[in-house]
Amino acid sequence: MATLTIRNVDEALKASLRVQAARHGQSMEEEVRSILRQALTPSSPAGGLGGRLVGRFRDVAGELPLPERSLPRKPARFEQPE
Template sequence: MSTVTIRNLDPQVKVALQKRAAANGRSMEAEMRDILSQSVAEVPDPNNNRVYGLGTRIHTMFAELDGLEIPERPADEARAADFS
């Protein structure tokens, strides 16, 4: 198992974590482990029961932005650096 140290945590966040942990009947450390595990877990799509990871979820969020296009770079734009 790995150990992670979180520095400069806002005191209000710590208090909220303590309250959430107490409400769930676990230690603050166990609560944070659960939060982290859930945040990176694969999530099933309710429409077709397939499982999607974080990358697919991010793509889905941004796919809703119609009209967002990345312009193609002209072929002659890239050139070697001149260090002379």
């Protein structure tokens, strides 16, 4: 494993890092590793579930057939008995 030294870090930034690390229940070093890992890990295409679905079905040729449309049904009527 490599060692990285970062100099001249603003005190306010360091304090924010300390608070965030405590919130996540880890050391400042581990928090910095997590931040770097998240920032430098390639994300999925277009991000999120939609991007994963697009990537999964990218090779499907053409478009899916749509069923024929029909007129909407008439709404039910609920009348009070007399």
